[in-house]
Amino acid sequence: MLEIQGLIQVLKAEGYRVTQPRKRVLEALALAQRPVSPYDIQKMLLQEGSYLNHVTIYRILDLFCLLNLAHRVSLVGGFVKCTLGAKEGCHRFMVCRQCGVLREFADKALCEEENEIAQDLGFHTERHFSEFSGLCSNCQV
Amino acid sequence: MLEIQGLIQVLKAEGYRVTQPRKRVLEALALAQRPVSPYDIQKMLLQEGSYLNHVTIYRILDLFCLLNLAHRVSLVGGFVKCTLGAKEGCHRFMVCRQCGVLREFADKALCEEENEIAQDLGFHTERHFSEFSGLCSNCQV
DNA sequence: GGCTTAATGCAACATTGTTGCATTAACGGA
DNA sequence: TCCGTTAATGCAACAATGTTGCATTAAGCC
Ligand SMILES: [Mn+2]
Ligand SMILES: [Mn+2]
Ligand SMILES: [Zn+2]
Ligand SMILES: [Zn+2]
Numbered sequence: 001m002l003e004i005q006g007l008i009q010v011l012k013a014e015g016y017r018v019t020q021p022r023k024r025v026l027e028a029l030a031l032a033q034r035p036v037s038p039y040d041i042q043k044m045l046l047q048e049g050s051y052l053n054h055v056t057i058y059r060i061l062d063l064f065c066l067l068n069l070a071h072r073v074s075l076v077g078g079f080v081k082c083t084l085g086a087k088e089g090c091h092r093f094m095v096c097r098q099c100g101v102l103r104e105f106a107d108k109a110l111c112e113e114e115n116e117i118a119q120d121l122g123f124h125t126e127r128h129f130s131e132f133s134g135l136c137s138n139c140q141v
Numbered sequence: 142m143l144e145i146q147g148l149i150q151v152l153k154a155e156g157y158r159v160t161q162p163r164k165r166v167l168e169a170l171a172l173a174q175r176p177v178s179p180y181d182i183q184k185m186l187l188q189e190g191s192y193l194n195h196v197t198i199y200r201i202l203d204l205f206c207l208l209n210l211a212h213r214v215s216l217v218g219g220f221v222k223c224t225l226g227a228k229e230g231c232h233r234f235m236v237c238r239q240c241g242v243l244r245e246f247a248d249k250a251l252c253e254e255e256n257e258i259a260q261d262l263g264f265h266t267e268r269h270f271s272e273f274s275g276l277c278s279n280c281q282v
Numbered sequence: 283g284g285c286t287t288a289a290t291g292c293a294a295c296a297t298t299g300t301t302g303c304a305t306t307a308a309c310g311g312a
Numbered sequence: 313t314c315c316g317t318t319a320a321t322g323c324a325a326c327a328a329t330g331t332t333g334c335a336t337t338a339a340g341c342c
Contacts, residue, residue: 017288017339039329053291058330060289074215094264107258110251114273117248122278123235129216130271132255137263158308158319180298194322199299201320 003030003081010067021052025060026081029070034100035078073102073131080104090128098139144171144222151208162193166201167222170211175241176219214243216272221245233271239280 007026008018016022028041036044038057045052061079064070070079071091082091083104090106111128118125148167149159157163169182177185179198186193202220205211209229211220216236223232224245231247252269259266 019289019339021290037329054329055292055331056290072215074213094259094262094266096264097267103262103264105258105262110254110258113251113254114271117246117251118235118273118275121235121244121246123237123244123273123275124281125235125273125275126238127274128271129274130255130269132259132264132266133268133270134259134264134266140265160308160320162321178298195298196300196323197321 003027007069010069014067016063021056022060022063024050024052025057025064026069029064029079029081034102035073035080037078040078071104089126092128092130092132094132094134094136096136096139097133098135101136101138103136144168148210151210155208157204162197163201163204165191165193166198166205167210170205170220170222175243176214176217176221178219181219212245214272216274217241217243230267231269233269233273235273235275235277237277237280238274239276242277242279244277 003026004023007023011018011022024045025041028044029036032040032044038054038061041057041061042052042054061070061072065072065079068082068088068091070081071093072079073093073095080093080102088106090108090111092105092107092110094103094105095101110130111125114128115125144167145164148164152159152163165186166182169185170177173181173185179195179202182198182202183193183195202211206213206220209223209232211222212232212234213220214234214236216234221234221243229247231249231252233246233248233251235244235246236242251271255269256266
């Protein structure tokens with residue numbers, strides 16, 4: 001699995017252990033194309049016959065967010081797997097208000113423009129996070 | 142009170158009643174310069190001797206968010222009073238990771254650039270929401 | 283395979299959020 | 313200014329979500 005390889009890289013690089021629960025939570029995030037809650041993940045995994053305590057799932061998601069392997073998307077609620085390189089400090093999402101489809105993207109130019117805007121107000125930007133709500137190509141007309 | 146006048150305008154315009162609880166929640170939001178939870182608001186109001194049921198506060202915040210009188214800011218957690226015109230579809234925040242200071246802003250050019258980016262991916266944008274994390278002018282050494 | 287210790291499981295708890303229905307008060311009209 | 317209508321609030325009971333401390337397990341290293 002390609003997903004898992006990336007996980008292993010990041011965890012090892014940061015000195016964390018590559019555990020079964022962590023692999024399973026990542027798989028669940030990858031499988032779910034939309035934001036899911038910790039309890040959603042627990043249910044998903046139960047379907048496949050594997051049980052994880054909810055506390056464990058919370059802790060794993062905390063770690064994933066710390067490592068930018070996942071994000072909590074506020075517009076919709078719930079967590080999503082980060083589909084872009086970790087540690088970028090730029091995490092952006094388009095969410096379709098109709099069907100709920102979510103797509104992550106990044107944009108360097110946007111970051112720079114935002115940095116300038118912030119600078120003008122005396123603010124030094126470190127992390128960029130944005131969410132667009134609208135309609136995906138399928139849901140238009 | 143200037144705040145309250147705006148509230149009255151918006152509520153009446155949309156056919157909602159101007160109630161004591163709604164006025165009190167807005168005052169609390171205005172008073173708190175940082176994001177506050179529904180229960181935070183309840184505590185704040187208790188200090189001043191007025192009790193509101195938490196269910197009421199939730200419903201009022203739901204309404205305020207619907208009318209863009211308030212926002213839920215995910216980076217920090219909790220609600221803030223919208224300091225800009227409602228109904229813009231563009232709500233952006235800078236949050237200082239050090240002191241928690243939060244400042245709302247809007248930027249038309251940013252919206253247009255974002256619209257284009259989304260367009261290129263087949264997505265039609267309706268609402269722009271973004272959060273920067275960094276350091277405010279005070280907290281930069 | 284055994285040791286060390288990070289990670290997980292578990293229990294108990296705390297906080298946050300929701301629903302249905304009775305009661306209250308906003309507000310337009312008499 | 314009072315009254316009737318009905319939106320909004322309060323209340324109770326519940327559901328979902330999130331947290332902490334400690335016992336147990338298993339990942340990684342030799
Ligand atoms: Mn990301
Ligand atoms: Mn706003
Ligand atoms: Zn869609
Ligand atoms: Zn600051």
